Amino acid sequence: MTQTFDFIVVGAGMVGAAIANGLASGGHTIALIDQGQAPAFSDHDDPDIRVSALSAGSENYLRSLGVWHDMMAMRATPYLRLSVWEARDHPISQWLPGQPPRTTFSAKDLKASHLGHIVENRVTQTALWKRASGQDEITLFSGSGIQRLEEQSDSVTATLEDDTAVRGRLVIGADGAGSRVRQLAGIGVTRNQYQQQALVASVRYRGAPQDITWQAFHSTGPRAFLPLHDAGPAHAGESWASLVWYDAPQTLAELKALxxxxxxxxxxxxxxxxxxxLTALSARASFPIARQHAHQYSRGRVVLAGDAAHTINPLAGQGVNLGFQDARCLQELLDEARRKGxxxxxxxxxxxxxxxxxPANRRMMLTMDMFYHLFSNSLTPVWAARNLGLGLAQGLPFARNRVARYAMGLDEGLPAPVEALLNRAPGPGRLTGQR
Known part of the structure; x- marks a missing residue:
């Protein structure tokens, strides 16, 4: 027997589960489908190796879904400052006086309580699944992926791998970068693989939880520190952090083998x-990084959101924030359609x-690609330009703070000169030297 819903959401990750909860709060009925099972969380566990830097805009959205309180009751670490600087590994830098130029974004300068939160992905997903499980409008289908889609004139039927069939008026594909929904809908993607990979490690360090995230840019790629929570009474005086090291695949393979x-x-x-x-290592893993953009966001009765529609260089941790912006936008449009019949x-x-x-997703893609291109090489003119740029950024607080508010999801646009530069920029593939 085929069950009928208003919407079929495929993928119960952070973005898909958010969309389902948002639409359910508007009275829509939802079939939420995911290959996996409900995420598990225990505050005795080591931190998830997958973390996200959730912006203030994402925080506001998650509050509106009724899950932020549960997330804070689990684990989330606010950060008040974000610092970026050039490492002294260029041959010329050793001859320069003083410290390398850096720019620091501060919540105090923005008259905000914090810039964002570092949150384990499983914390966000656990809170969203818990909320979805408690909503009568949502029916969860877990443990089985989607097998095929069949469109009718006024509906679409999704058949799962266990032969369960569900019908809805629209399928929302939020099933990640390798989206099965996108493939079944016949939507192609443009993909650019970066030469670097990213290694992520969960580590303990000596000291209290810090309130700053930072990235130091080396010619081989950035190295970043993201503070997490206190390590608890079993490790008194220690805290957890997530470290990110971008480098050539062979370098990261050597690191993982140590x-x-x-x-x-x-x-x-x-x-x-x-x-x-550093005092201990909990987990480490490396993964390739790529920029990917769907040729179109919808076809027929299928629409894409989050990583199914776009992935970006994870340089500043903006991927999930873009996904939540997709979710909120789509939810508002579908609520409006319901009101208007x-x-x-x-x-x-x-x-x-x-x-x-x-346009918003492309703008962030171009921004991250420009950073990648500027900071991932040792050519002297480029090195000089980025050092000058960091120095100017620190000396121009108005422009710097406008960029920060954009990254936090509080402002819609960047400063006019930056917008103009991005609008004139070539496609991301040409910008990074990729094809």
Missing amino acids: PEADFLARVQAAFPDELPP QDPAAPALLARYEEQRR
């Missing part, structure tokens, strides 16, 4: 002096979604 003590020593030596003394799959409505989200 014994724990050797790995920690190598990281301690290679990271800036700002890195506190419109078909939620009407081409004009889905075109409005793409018109609103594609």
